[in-house]
Amino acid sequence: MKRSERKGETHSLADFIPLERRRILDGASETKLAQMRAAEATHDVYHAWNQVCAGTREGEHVTGLHYVPESNELIVYADGSTWVGELIMMREIIRARMYRLGVDIAGIKVKLSREGYARPKVGAPRTHAQSPSPASHRAVARHPLTAEEDARLDDRVSGIADERLRDALKRAIKASFECEDSR
Incomplete structure (x- = not known):
C-alpha cells in the first residue's frame, strides 16, 4: 500500500502481510514457488509439533527435529533410549494431535541423539561432554537484575x-540483560 493510499489511517502489520505475500507469490517462478511451499510446510510441521509437545515430559527429552518433505516424515531425536521407546509408543497419538492442528504427516521416526547432544538435567551444570558447542565456548558471567x-522489565512487557x-x-530480555557482554 502506497503512502498516498493510506489517507492518514492507522494500519497494523496484519493488514500488509496478505498483500505482500500475494505480491511475492505472483512474481515467483515455479521453482521458487515449490521452495516456498516446502518452507511453509516445514514451518507448519515444526509449529504443530511445538503446539502438541512443548512443555510435556516427552518434549523435554527431544533434542532435535528434522522434517523430510520428500517422504512427509518427521524425524525426532531423543536424549535416551528409554525416551526413544516412549516416543515410539506415542508417535501415533502425537501424529493425530498434529493432524487436528491441520498438519498431516505420513509418519514420525524416532532416533537416539548422538553422544554429546543430550539435554542436561535441570539445575545440573553443563559439562563439555553434554555440550554440542565447540571447545572454544566460554562460560558467560551472569549479573542478576x-x-x-526487574520491575521496569515487567512494565515494558505488560502490554502484551x-x-x-x-x-x-521477559525471560529472553532478562537473559540478555544478565549476560556479562550485554551490560
Whole structure:
C-alpha cells in the first residue's frame, strides 16, 4: 500500500502481510514457488509439533527435529533410549494431535541423539561432554537484575496480552540483560 493510499489511517502489520505475500507469490517462478511451499510446510510441521509437545515430559527429552518433505516424515531425536521407546509408543497419538492442528504427516521416526547432544538435567551444570558447542565456548558471567530493573522489565512487557508470549519475551530480555557482554 502506497503512502498516498493510506489517507492518514492507522494500519497494523496484519493488514500488509496478505498483500505482500500475494505480491511475492505472483512474481515467483515455479521453482521458487515449490521452495516456498516446502518452507511453509516445514514451518507448519515444526509449529504443530511445538503446539502438541512443548512443555510435556516427552518434549523435554527431544533434542532435535528434522522434517523430510520428500517422504512427509518427521524425524525426532531423543536424549535416551528409554525416551526413544516412549516416543515410539506415542508417535501415533502425537501424529493425530498434529493432524487436528491441520498438519498431516505420513509418519514420525524416532532416533537416539548422538553422544554429546543430550539435554542436561535441570539445575545440573553443563559439562563439555553434554555440550554440542565447540571447545572454544566460554562460560558467560551472569549479573542478576535488581528488583528495580526487574520491575521496569515487567512494565515494558505488560502490554502484551498473550501470557505465554509475554513471559517468554521477559525471560529472553532478562537473559540478555544478565549476560556479562550485554551490560
